[in-house]
Amino acid sequence: xxxxxxxxxxxxxxxxxxxxxxxxxxxxxxxxxxxxxxxxxxxxxxxxxxxxxxxxxxxxxxxxxxxxxxxxxxxxxxxxxxxxxxxxxxxxxxxxxxxxxxxxxxxxxxxxxxxxxxxxxxxxxxxxxxxxxxxxxxxxxxxxxxxxxxxxxxxxxxxxxxxxxxxxxxxxxxxxxxxxxxxxxxxxxxxxxxxxxxxxxxxxxxxxxxxxxxxxxxxxxxxxxxxxxxxxxxxxxxxxxxxxxxxxxxxxxxxxxxxxxxxxxxxxxxxxxxxxxxxxxxxxxxxxxxxxxxxxxxxxxxxxxxx
Amino acid sequence: xxxxxxxxxxxxxxxxxxxxxxxxxxxxxxxxxxxxxxxxxxxxxxxxxxxxxxxxxxxxxxxxxxxxxxxxxxxxxxxxxxxxxxxxxxxxxxxxxxxxxxxxxxxxxx
Numbered sequence: 001x002x003x004x005x006x007x008x009x010x011x012x013x014x015x016x017x018x019x020x021x022x023x024x025x026x027x028x029x030x031x032x033x034x035x036x037x038x039x040x041x042x043x044x045x046x047x048x049x050x051x052x053x054x055x056x057x058x059x060x061x062x063x064x065x066x067x068x069x070x071x072x073x074x075x076x077x078x079x080x081x082x083x084x085x086x087x088x089x090x091x092x093x094x095x096x097x098x099x100x101x102x103x104x105x106x107x108x109x110x111x112x113x114x115x116x117x118x119x120x121x122x123x124x125x126x127x128x129x130x131x132x133x134x135x136x137x138x139x140x141x142x143x144x145x146x147x148x149x150x151x152x153x154x155x156x157x158x159x160x161x162x163x164x165x166x167x168x169x170x171x172x173x174x175x176x177x178x179x180x181x182x183x184x185x186x187x188x189x190x191x192x193x194x195x196x197x198x199x200x201x202x203x204x205x206x207x208x209x210x211x212x213x214x215x216x217x218x219x220x221x222x223x224x225x226x227x228x229x230x231x232x233x234x235x236x237x238x239x240x241x242x243x244x245x246x247x248x249x250x251x252x253x254x255x256x257x258x259x260x261x262x263x264x265x266x267x268x269x270x271x272x273x274x275x276x277x278x279x280x281x282x283x284x285x286x287x288x289x290x291x292x293x294x295x296x297x298x299x300x301x302x303x304x305x306x307x
Numbered sequence: 308x309x310x311x312x313x314x315x316x317x318x319x320x321x322x323x324x325x326x327x328x329x330x331x332x333x334x335x336x337x338x339x340x341x342x343x344x345x346x347x348x349x350x351x352x353x354x355x356x357x358x359x360x361x362x363x364x365x366x367x368x369x370x371x372x373x374x375x376x377x378x379x380x381x382x383x384x385x386x387x388x389x390x391x392x393x394x395x396x397x398x399x400x401x402x403x404x405x406x407x408x409x410x411x412x413x414x415x416x417x
Contacts, residue, residue, distance in 0.1 A: 180359070180360075180361055181360065181385065183361060183364070184361060184364030184365070184367075184368070185364075187364070187368060188364060188367055188368065188393075191367075191368060201349065201370070205349070205368070205369065205370065208368040208369075209344050209345070209368065209369075212344060212364070212365070212368055213341065213344065268340075268357065268359060268361060269338050269339055269340040269341075269355075269357040269361070269362070270340055270341065270361075272339045272341050272342060274339070274341035274342060274344075274345060275341055278341055278344060278345045281345070
């Protein structure tokens with residue numbers, strides 16, 4: 001049930017590095033709800049319900065004896081034995097993690113054993129925490145955010161070193177094919193960032209229109225891509241780079257009303273063949289290049305006269 | 308005319324009430340979101356049957372303070388959540404886009 005959608009063998013380098021450098025104790029939850037062997041199942045169930053958790057470690061003076069899962073509670077409810085004590089039904093042979101282990105162990109355990117959580121022990125064998133798949137994902141997301149921030153800084157540093165103009169702000173977001181629940185997020189962030197920087201609303205709106213159309217094109221047509229905004233002293237550059245499949249006939253794609261979107265996409269109000277023409281209309285400079293099998297790159301520049 | 312005043316005029320229910328009750332500058336009626344992106348002006352309310360969170364994204368980007376969902380179309384929870392985050396009102400009515408547009412136009416003219 002709780003497989004972690006990250007592979008400890010073949011994920012990208014950055015992710016693997018994080019999985020090896022972050023320790024289980026850095027990701028686990030330290031405040032663990034526990035019960036004693038003599039606790040009645042009724043009380044264990046109350047503890048689960050009130051704290052919205054699905055497994056309670058059973059401790060005897062800090063020593064882990066076993067674990068009562070929500071499955072055990074359901075069985076007890078079914079057989080009318082909620083007055084029995086925890087030690088009568090708990091799983092005694094519990095698979096645990098050592099708090100000093102790297103997170104990669106935890107990922108492997110989740111995928112190998114189909115448990116929803118693993119108790120974590122310290123070096124003296126006492127319970128020091130508990131870890132769930134969502135603990136791992138939360139910790140990884142925080143770490144990935146930090147890593148991507150560093151990568152962006154390095155990229156900005158390279159631009160500066162290469163002698164080109166240095167943007168005063170640079171933001172980028174990935175897009176996911178056909179994920180309409182998040183489509184538009186990048187554009188909304190771009191617009192907010194521009195407004196916060198004191199960009200006049202009509203200019204911010206132009207940038208948002210260009211970005212939104214390009215973002216939606218990636219979501220509808222591409223196999224995924226990156227939306228980037230770079231803000232310079234006198235212009236805003238919106239670019240969209242995707243990884244394919246490419247546009248067979250760019251001139252045709254630029255024609256108003258031409259669209260290859262399917263019926264489902266059209267029913268959501270997209271695919272009217274207005275996307276690229278809209279981008280070109282709001283942009284002061286516009287360029288598009290596409291190669292079949294490689295991807296499409298679109299750039300729109302909006303001039304920003306600060307006076 | 309303000310958004311809350313419009314509610315009675317178009318016989319609407321307010322589905323998302325966390326918004327600033329500002330003056331309505333006008334309306335834009337369309338079910339094509341790219342068309343809305345291209346032509347709706349800031350301060351105009353969006354009149355549409357597109358009841359999903361992408362309409363909220365578009366409304367946010369063009370500066371529409373409210374979305375009127377016509378024909379009593381169901382409004383999904385995630386759309387309401389997105390609109391709350393953006394402070395965009397969602398009104399729903401059983402009237403169609405033509406009737407809503409007509410009543411808004413008349414109310415703004417009078």
